[in-house]
Amino acid sequence: MKSLQLVLRQLSRVLLVCFTASAYAQESAFNMTQGVTNISEQVYDLHMLIFYICCAIAIVVFGVMFYSMYHHRKSKGAVAAHFHESTKVEVIWTVIPIVILVLMAIPATKTLVAMEDTSQSDLTVKITGSQWKWHYSYFGEEVEFFSLLATSQKAIDGIEEKGAHYLLEVDNPLVLPINRKIRFLMTSDDVIHSWWVPDFAVKKDTIPGFINETWTRIDKPGVYRGQCAELCGRAHGFMPIVVHAMEEDQYEQWLVAKKAEIAQAKQEAAASLTASLSMEELVEIGEKVYLERCSVCHQVNGAGIPGAFPAITGSKVATGDKNEHINVVVNGRAGTAMQSFANQLTDREIAAVLTYQRNALGNSVGDSVQAADVNQFKASKEGQ
Template sequence: MKNERILFWQSISFSGVFLTSSACAESSQYNLPVGVTDISQQVYDLHMLIFYICCVIAIIVFGVMFYSMFYHRKSRGAVAANFHESTKVEIVWTVIPILILVLMAIPATKTLVAMEDTSQSDLTIKITGSQWKWHYSYFGEDVEFFSLLSTSQEEIEGNEVKGENYLLEVDNPLVLPINRKVRFLMTSDDVIHSWWVPDFAVKKDTIPGFINEAWTKIEEPGIYRGQCAELCGRAHGFMPVVVQALTEENYERWLNDKKLEIAQAKREATASLSASLSLDELMDAGQKIYLDRCAVCHQAEGGGIPGAFPAITGSKIATGDTSSHIDIVVNGRAGTAMQAFANQLTDKEIASVVTYQRNGLGNQVGDLVQASDVNSFKASKEE
């Protein structure tokens, strides 16, 4: 008798906790974000609809269970019935779940179809995942750039106080206009990544050799953050997504400024081919590039990670033939995590980082590599 009462009140207590959780689900910080697009609103509404259906089912099932436990307990003289299968009962408990699933499938199918409809887009952007950064290319605008994590190494190592957007900040965010349908074409240079922005309800894998599609139409200006949602390697956690949504007028202004910035960078890259920088200038520039692009694998001090990433300090590449060193930075090495930087860095930047690796990090080769040397190397490979 005592044990039955304890079981009954434990069940009632569990039910109360469950119902309280259900009532607070919509306002909980653990719930899905409503987002800033029509699709994200549809996803949120679908999520809440399914959630409430599950709550109703749970209330009915647990209600019947608690009622049966209380009114048909042994202490009240209840005697268990002795019966076998019932065709009517089996039909009922088969038909009702089927009807529930069909009712749930109708709005779910509508939302999924809408999520995949990339037709009639106003802007197309190619998104390429790469260890460990994103590359954005605006179709028809001659605008493309890489987006890298901008959180400082000092914050990551715990030597500085972590900022508000720790590991969710980049040097070049993806800039989009509001009230325009933007189509995304997604692929990868190396391994599978996943471009995910919760406020857009967009999460799509980027797969080498394949093109996946997604789209969004942002309704509110602002900055929206996401991450790579596919475990893609050692620096997976350092691959954030940041999208800046602007009004159409401000977007056009940004686009024009970006085109001027890219044109200026190209002129500077051309001018650097005839420049001759000092060792100090190359070392200063090379150190910054190394810490931004190379240190995640080869470590800030050049020691690498044994068994995973080779050291720069004392390596045959960094202390050997200069052409071989330029070659591996420009073209990468197939079958390894060493990617090609020919399209990621200018000739001047490649020259700087090669010089830094050969004369820093414990190496003292003593030679200088200029932008013209890198350009000549590329030209010789094209012939």
């Protein structure tokens, strides 16, 4: 009697776990998100279907196991059967799993096919992964920008209090309209990254030299966050994704404003070529650029990381020939993590950060670099 009670108690625990998990799975913070797209809902429904099937299999398997343990126990005089093979049993345990797998494969295949269908899109956005930032380019709109981590270095170092979206905030979010099919073309400038936004059920690798495709159609306006999901280097954890989904009319207004902002930036960049800033002005601007773009590798104090990223302090480049210094920042260095900043920074920003590196962080060369110097260097290289 006691053994029967023990068996029933164990079986009830299994049933309780399965049914409780099924009943509260949708509310659990540990479960997959339902998201805000049709594809994300399909993925969630598929996930729950497989989960329920697994629960049903667990109930059957454990039920048969506990029943067999009780019904064929030694105290009841049960004697183990002796046989080497049974065609009937082999057919049963082969056919049943095949049927289950087929039933699981049908909805899974439909979802996978839908996820890969990028045809008839309303908007195409090119996403380029780069150590350690994202570059977004809107096809046919002449709008492109970089999106960088906005969490301050002081918050990362624990000097300032961490915000609600610590390491999940950027300076320029990707802005998209709702109710439109958006195709993403994905590639990389350097190593493999992975663009992942759980609410869209979109996770696609960005691979150097290749173009991957995926798509989404957002149903609800809001701010949705994700991360790079591929270990891509030292600052992998500092490469967040923020998508601001807007109503279609709001998106059109943002697009007009963004184009005006880009046009103004180009005018300011052109005007800076004839302007001559003082050493103090260049150092002030350069420090801000350095902290935002350079300190993640070369460190805030310019000491670098031995064996990985060279120091700025005492560097032969930062204290040597001005044109060589410009060349390294403008064109980068092949085979290293030093990327080209020609299209990431304006000529004035490049001039300022070069001046800062040459006259701060323990260096005191005493000269300055103007935007015109950077522009002239670029023009000379293009003419070669």
